[in-house]
Amino acid sequence: MSKLIANGSNPAVRVPKVEMPESLGPGPYARYACFLLAVGLAVLGVTVKAADPRLGRLVNLRTDRFPFTPPTSVEEWNQRSAEVRRQVFVAAGLWPMPERPAPKAEVLRKVERDAYTVEAVRLESYPGHYVTGSLYRPADATESRRPAVLCPHGHWPEGRFHAFQDDALIDQIESGAERYEAGGRTPLQARCVTLARMGCVVFLYDMLGYGDSRQLSQQAIHAPSEDSILTADNAWGFYSTQAELRMQNPLGVQTYNSLCVLDWIESLPEVDPKRIGVTGGSSGATQTLMLCAVDDRPAVAFPVVMVSTAMQGGCGCENACCLRLGTSNVEFAALMAPRPLGMASADDWTRNTATDGYPELQELYALLGVPDRVMHASLIQFPHNYNYASRAAMYPWLDRWLGLEAGDLAVETDYVSVTPDEVRSVAPIEDAAIGRGHEVALMKAVEASSADALAKLTPTDADSLNKYKNIIGKALHVLLDGAEKSLRDAQANAIDQQRADGHAVITLLITGAEAGVELPALARLPRNVETIAVVVSDAGKTAIGPVDTLPTALAAALLEQGIGVLGVDLFAQGELAPDDGPLTEMPVVANQRPVASLTFGYNRTAVAHRASDLLATIAAAKDMQPSIKKVVVIVEPEAASYGAAALAVAGDAVDAAVIDTGGFRFDEVRSWRDPDFLPGAVKYGDVPGLLAQGAPRPTIVLSEPADDTPSIATQAYAAAGAAERLIRLRPGATLESAVEKLADTLAP
Known part of the structure; x- marks a missing residue:
């Protein structure tokens, strides 16, 4: 730091002596003159306002590049990864982590298929709020401990019930994006069926507002408008200023839901808790990144069409205040290291990942001594998807790192899709637990959970004060x-x-x-x-x-x-x-x-x-x-x-x-x-x-x-x-x- 050194007129101050040349070129004189103009010193008799560069163009998730710079040492990465994880926790409203309830799930109905079954599930996360999904199990799942795979889905119409119509199905098959009719028509089910046939317990669960998750509307979460955002002082909802002041957001609720899903899936008697994978496409890949950032239990991850230095996820459910200040999806993916990380890209914002993002991830994994634990499938011949080609890259990756040794079963074949009516979570929900009323109730439940976690930090002595200041100080950072x-x-x-x-x-x-x-x-x-x-x-x-x-x-x-x-x-x-x-x-x-x-x-x-x-x-x-x-x-x-x-x-x-x-x-x-x-x-x-x-x-x-x-x-x-x-x-x-x-x- 420089000091103002004493001079003759005032021992406190050094005033630079400036001799202005006839022509100012680049250099310190030019900078000095520009500053005098900017701050409008009275001695010049002119006022020209300085330009603050921060009042210029804002960072835009769609138009900016978000590079990842690999660390130069393991120590540097250990420090940086801890900071980024904490940033995700804070942005998601999960710092400090609120206490989660013991898993409370209802298995509501069951459909039997060849070598696997499908069951409708409703899991309570926050009081009165439910995560809904379809549980795929090998028919002999009770015989031994098996790996499990969580499958959050993206913004596919109807969520886990998504099905392409005939024209789109034909295009998918003719382009080579899909191989079989069932997989081409119901691609979200396809990976669950194949993974179950490979020996995994698989849970395909709904994002807020999709599938059976209808307590909140799609508009409220994924397409909010000025009119749809609740703003009343005592009735704030998602995206309101009141919610943002409390770090309440859909991304945080979905991440908390995923944590509750993880708690539940590892509690199943047939699941090996040390062999759990996560894979999702599009915003399901965003949720894959978020879950793996805040929890070390997933042993392997395979996010599809989201890891990129370009667009970071365009929906409010994929964003949160402070989430990507100085970081991005590539660095979020890096938080898997040294755990195995596989990825696939397409002809979308991930088209350049093979040359911009993936090489940096390779550098990181090499630095950590596990270069074989990261892979990328560049499938830019296809548009945004989680299609047969992407799934074909995913199966052997999970087969290897979950220790399945599935052999030919790791190759996708045809199947009989389940219909929405067969696996819908049909348990009745009171009218008050749907729509605006539920949105307000959920905000209050989130706040109560957060308040309980913070109340436990209230300082009473020097030691608890240090703990309080450390935890809250990291949030303020x-x-x-x-x-x-x-x-x-x-x-x-x-x-x-x-x-x-x-x-x-x-x-x-x-x-x-x-x-x-x-x-x-x-x-x-x-x-x-x-x-x-x-x-x-x-x-x-x-x-x-x-x-x-x-x-x-x-x-x-x-x-x-x-x-x-x-x-x-x-x-x-x-x-x-x-x-x-x-x-x-x-x-x-x-x-x-x-x-x-x-x-x-x-x-x-x-x-x-x-x-x-x-x-x-x-x-x-x-x-x-x-x-x-x-x-x-x-x-x-x-x-x-x-x-x-x-x-x-x-x-x-x-x-x-x-x-x-x-x-x-x-x-x-x-x-x-x-x-x-x-x-x-x-x-x-x-x-x-x-x-x-x-x-x-x-x-x-x-x-x-x-x-x-x-x-x-x-x-x-x-x-x-x-x-x-x-x-x-x-x-x-x-x-x-x-x-x-x-x-x-x-x-x-």
Whole structure:
């Protein structure tokens, strides 16, 4: 980190000496001149607003490339894979993992075929919510322990009951995509039949809204519109802002359902729990990736037509806020390593996987010493599918790694399809457990399950506090996209200095927050300053008073205490604001589906951007000159969302904090396009949960409601043995009036 070195006029500041050549070419002079134009320094008499690159084009799952960079060492991969798994857990709403019920399944009817049987199954996951499917078993399945294969399906019409009509069937057979009439007409059944004939217990289960899973409509899950998304305060449903604030999403429910399926299938007396495979196509492949990311029990996986550096899964049920920030499906597939991973691609977004994605997976498996455990079948002569050709690549892979030794049985032959009526889950479901009523009930069940898991982490002593902060801190790392990384390598470079009454006024450029980002800042520093306060405000750097004016009342109060002040333009503020004025609504990725995950599954929120910028500023502040020993943060009411977020992950980079929350709660945010929106913030305790992460740092809080019931912040400080360090000021107190109290907390 660079320091601002002393000069003759003020021992605190180094002002670069600039001699401007007649013609500016590429190099430091040109960069300096461009910056002067950007920040509009008063000495130039012109104002040209800087361009924040983050206000440009957003990452789009359909148009961007999502590469996977293989690790260079096993240690690097162990660390990275743990981070990505945790990201999946958090995005799916499963961090910490809620307690799952003991498997409770009903086998409702049975159809006998040659060498195998098919049974209708209904399995309860959340209270009153059911996973439905067809269970295929070898006729002699009770004779010995056998492998099992889970088969989540994709967006095939009618789900597990999908059947092609005659014209499509003929095309499939004539093109070579299918070989037999039954397999060509009912391709989802085909792999189950063959795997059962090979000796596996197979469960083909419905995704939400398909097949027998009709408690929720297809539209509610897979084709939501502005009109179909429930938004009432007490009746939130999937894709609503209330759900996103709690990390509730269809991807998470389907992944939880898959975990319940896995619990149940391994509990069957005829199943060998150490030989379980998973295979699905399209969004069924997405679910294959998700299940294998959050659970180590699957011994082998074979996702079809989804592992790609191109399109990542276009449905809301395949996306979640924060899920693919800095990662992608190829890396999700890599989480199988060193377990065997097979894949197949087609003439769709996976057409280039053979040369872009698969070689990188081969590198990883070679690094781990198991190069033979990854394979890819490039079947780009066929469109998007899970057809005979793909299945023919899958059978020997599962045969090998599940230890089947099936021989000729691993070659698909014809069969008699089961009809929907033969294997439909016909147990009655009350009307209240269908549609909008069930959607609301399911959200409440998910929230209750999550709340129970989090309640067990409530800190009561130092050890439980460390555990609480570690688990919630890892979740915040995901929600804020690793914003705390900005504490490293931040730099503050002085651009201009002026004298004021008893202090220097310094114009700064802060870098290190995000690539290509430069934060205009302003500091007011007394001589020999030992403590500097970063003032966080929607007003940006002018919150401490513009260059050519007197300090603001807050800045003046701090200067009177000998505390320096630093103001900064964070994301979309001040010099970095959009052309049309202050940011009032977040831009979104153009898509016909109005869901948050298609934007914030791939792009940071404003809160995350601003937290990252603020953390870089905090790091740069402490490094401005050798005399500065302490950094404090003062948060104005309108900045409560990102100020509290940054403080939650700042650790010991901040010595004390003052935050006027203005009574703000994320729970009151009503649109996921609101700049204050942070997915998962309510799940992890809202503002009090963020403040709890700071314990035992001295923190002065203003404008909070009466604390009749101890908040999680109060409990955390008590557990740290530092209850007195969380200071609540009386109603009506101002930040200016808090400065004297702050000075007391900083006194030796």
